[in-house]
Amino acid sequence: MTIYIPTPLRPYAAGKDAVDVNAGTVSGALDELTQTFPDLRKHLFTAEGKLRAFVNVYLNDEDIRYLPEKDATAVSAGDTLSIVPSIAGGCQVSDRMNSFLWLTRFPTLSPERRRKGRARSW
Amino acid sequence: MSVLRIAKPVYDAIRAHGEETYPHECCGALLGRGAADGWRIEAAVKAGNTRTDSPKNRYQIAPGELVKIEREARSRGLSIAGFYHSHPDHPAQWSATDFAEAHWLGCSYVITAVAEGSAAVTNSFLLAGTTEEDKRYEQETIEVFATSEAASESLTAPTESKKA
Incomplete structure (x- = not known):
């Protein structure tokens, strides 16, 4: 075999x-x-x-x-x-790190979307 | 730093896949050939995300689907060189979950951030090391190369998806 x-x-x-x-x-x-x-x-x-x-x-x-x-x-x-x-994963960095990275990577997002992003629990 | 060379139609297609599945994570396999300084990616295969319980922030490819993908790679004279997935509304950085669940040493893990439905940054991380104990992610340079292949041929249809 x-x-x-x-x-x-x-x-x-x-x-x-x-x-x-x-x-x-x-x-x-x-x-x-x-x-x-x-x-x-x-x-x-x-x-x-x-x-x-x-x-x-x-x-x-x-x-x-x-x-x-x-x-x-x-x-x-x-x-x-x-x-x-096996292969698996997914996004789950800490909320604090996420907020920092999100704001630095996507600075053009609207303030409302930023607030929404920060409020979400990943 | 190693280099991930990826055909433009494949690069475009995996980013488009992330937009298609938004706000859920997409995932798939990268098929290519090894070189001294990294992989050369010639095709990608879409996979079903079996994490239907949490598809916005988790992905998993059924091992049975991986068997089929590996069979397809062999038939094309290619190897599974790595995997891709998206991070909806999340940076293109590997997470603790990505690292804990990464076991394909020597392979590339490509992550695309999808911001409000649009593909943003795409990064690649080589899973370096020789064992589970000393594995680590090393960011790679992505080089996109032109090819004459049609984009529609570079990202094959998803194979059968199974629930975990």
Whole structure:
């Protein structure tokens, strides 16, 4: 089966974007991957050996966390495993910083809009 | 300081995306090629914001959608080089939330401030460092380059969006 390596982890997998492994289960595939490229291990797993919270692993189009057998799910040669770090965020600086930045970045806003901006709670 | 080189139609399109979704945050992925001093962005893919509980100040891309985006990048000979999102009525600066939720080391995070519905400042921040423990944001220079590609081809339609 093929394991697809995300951009941030390629430096720890000899620059490869995909690695072929021969394993019977999802966990076996990840074990083989990290045995071949030991530097990947700390990026994928915690010190206790659990998959890091922000690391998603998909067997084909299924999140392994929602598969009945999770990482013990059997895999076959034609399957793919995608490692995908999560992506999220959003604007939430402190109100004081926001007021300062907002007024300096958008000085042309009307006084009414500035007041509205300051009053909003982000 | 690293440089984010981005095709003009892509640059224009991600800023327009922020205007389309205002007052909610937009988000998407940047596809490109690596260079010694930064990424060269050739395409972007719109993503659905799964944070329907707080779309004005939060964004999240469903990991299943990321799998599809990465598949599309591979098919075009590109890599996911980073992500973009908007800050409606908020500066184009990374927030504590942006930093805490950033895990794509070596990738660029582009933020566009959208003021009263109009795209204002666009900034890019490289997530530098080698681990979660030493990661940091470093502001990048944005260089917009001309391309012959049509703008409509540079920002693909959103893929399937899933609720978190």
